[in-house]
Amino acid sequence: MVESFDVIVVGGGPGGSACATFLGKAGKKVLLLEKARFPRDKTCGDAISGKSMRVLRELGLTMEIERNPHAVIRGVIFSSPNGKTVHIPFPQKPDQSAPGYCCRREVFDNIVFQNAKKFADVREKIMVTDVIRENGFVVGVNAKDLDGKKDVEFRAKVVVGADGSQSVMANKLGLLDTPDEHHCTALRIYYQNVRDLTDSIELHFVDSVMPGYFWIFPLENGLANVGIGMITKDMKEHKTNLKQVTFDAIANDPLFKKRFQGAQAVGPVMGWTLPFGSHHRKCFGNGFVLVGDAASLIDPFTGEGIGNAMTSGWIASQVIADGLKQNDVSESFLRQYDEKLWSEIGAELDTSYKLQRVGRFKPLLNFVVGKAAKSPKVRETISSMLGSEQAKKEFTGPLFYLKLMLS
Ligand SMILES: Cc1cc2nc3c(=O)[nH]c(=O)nc-3n(C[C@H](O)[C@H](O)[C@H](O)COP(=O)(O)OP(=O)(O)OC[C@H]3O[C@@H](n4cnc5c(N)ncnc54)[C@H](O)[C@@H]3O)c2cc1C
The missing domain is CATH 3.50.50.60 (FAD/NAD(P)-binding domain)
Structure with missing residues (x-):
């Protein structure tokens, strides 16, 4: 039955x-x-x-x-294509x-x-x-x-x-x-012993990876989730081999080279798709x-x-x-x-x-991350914007960048 x-x-x-x-x-x-x-x-x-x-x-x-x-994750580290890095803490919850x-x-x-x-x-x-x-x-x-x-x-x-x-x-x-322009292809590898992991997730807009991004997310006991994602349309157009680009960035990019010395991949490279x-x-x-x-x-x-x-x-x-x-x-x-x-x-x-569209412009990413790296006030502004949907919208408007220029 x-x-x-x-x-x-x-x-x-x-x-x-x-x-x-x-x-x-x-x-x-x-x-x-x-x-x-x-x-x-x-x-x-x-x-x-x-x-x-x-x-x-x-x-x-x-x-x-x-x-x-x-x-436990308490913030995010961004880096721009010119190699500048900034740490933005998430707004603290009232109940901690x-x-x-x-x-x-x-x-x-x-x-x-x-x-x-x-x-x-x-x-x-x-x-x-x-x-x-x-x-x-x-x-x-x-x-x-x-x-x-x-x-x-x-x-x-x-x-x-x-x-x-x-x-x-x-x-x-x-x-x-x-459609491919609203679709991402990504891969993930677990690594043990990546150096300098913190309680922040890391999103790196690395030059060699653009228009995609490279991530390092900390896990328990020194384990890290490392990966790369790229819009499927870009990946196909540039004929990007994600695996190759990932290993190249790990081996050669000045941001990662030292951090991955002595690190070991745990398990296979796994790829999958993200419909946006x-x-x-x-x-x-x-x-x-x-x-x-x-x-x-x-x-x-x-x-x-x-x-x-x-x-x-x-x-x-x-x-x-x-x-x-x-x-x-x-x-x-x-x-x-x-x-x-x-x-x-x-x-x-x-x-x-x-x-995502704004993030494709390397000079803009260099500019925002550079400003934030220099100014605690800009970091504070971005941190509070991350906690509010309304405020996050400001990132997409010209006024935010104008204010940054003048700050
Ligand atoms: C590389 C990568 C990195 C990502 N990073 C993040 C991240 O850090 N944070 C985040 O929030 N999201 C991330 N995502 C997105 C996230 O993984 C998905 O959005 C999320 O898993 C969606 O959950 P879901 O329940 O819809 O589907 P899924 O988690 O995919 O679950 C679907 C389930 O359906 C089952 N299933 C499939 N077909 C059948 C079938 N025919 N019959 C019965 N069962 C079936 C599968 O076995 C699976 O258990 C990432 C995705 C990728 C690919």
Whole structure:
């Protein structure tokens, strides 16, 4: 007999696990299907920013992160193409709590995923292969049981696609459409014994890497997440070999050469894709919604997507719960999800896209980082701007740069 649920969530990453948890808490009968067995790795920079922290607090999971291997993050170090470096502390929280963490996704995702088991029927090693449609509505999924090696089918009133950047759900629904200029390709390598790690994440706009950026994010016990990201369109046009560029920067750039002497790569080089939220993908329809990377929601400036994945999962859970209550899961009802989501994150994505465009100009980056490196007042201004969406917008306007020139 085919099993039936209120909601099926496809994918147990942070977006899917958060969505399934909130729906389960709201009393819905939820099935969470995940193709991997947890804990599993996910290629990422492992930075858990302020927005993720908000959802983590709502889920009651911050203490769980504190109990597991992680690093507390209190600021960001930028460097410009001419090699100048500046340290910007994050604004201190009134309650002195951690502004952010770096936590390996093998650890972080497992915490959010295992917590979902308290509220939803969670099944691992089930790989969804297609959506089932009836009368113009998505009503379930076809899947492969990877352990039992058999085809299975599940039915629900609503299906949530939370299956990441290569989403089978988005693909089968004809929505996997992010153009190359709104899409990033990135790779990550774990290193042990990189020198001079601090409690700040590091974003380096290195000349040889531009228009991409190089990152070093500190983790527990001297481990670091090192990576590079570049807009896919640029990468293709410049025929950039990301792996080559990364190893060249590590071996030759004056900023990194000494710091990586004696450092060892731990594990393989891992690459993956980031669909940016500067492209507004349709993420709802009759009987379905998409969340997280499946909905193309990654910040186009910072490359952060965990916060938007969890936030979209949370908002989707509220709209779906309302729809089930009113017995309406039509496209016109679920449109509210798109509206609420974009009123929450749209302005920020817009600002980040503008910042990404500004960040392509080497002289401007040299100028801002140079000014900030010299002036504590400029560093303070940037620090307070990082904590406020409204203020962050100023970075994208000419007035900010004029004020800098005059400062
Ligand atoms: C190199 C790199 C660095 C990044 N750095 C950062 C960073 O530092 N901070 C940050 O916030 N974001 C970062 N991101 C973005 C971040 O990784 C994603 O935005 C985030 O993982 C999205 O969460 P999600 O739940 O939508 O999808 P995912 O985390 O991708 O989870 C999707 C889940 O669905 C499962 N799945 C996939 N297909 C199926 C299927 N057919 N059936 C069943 N299950 C399926 C997968 O196994 C997976 O568990 C980075 C991304 C990359 C590639």
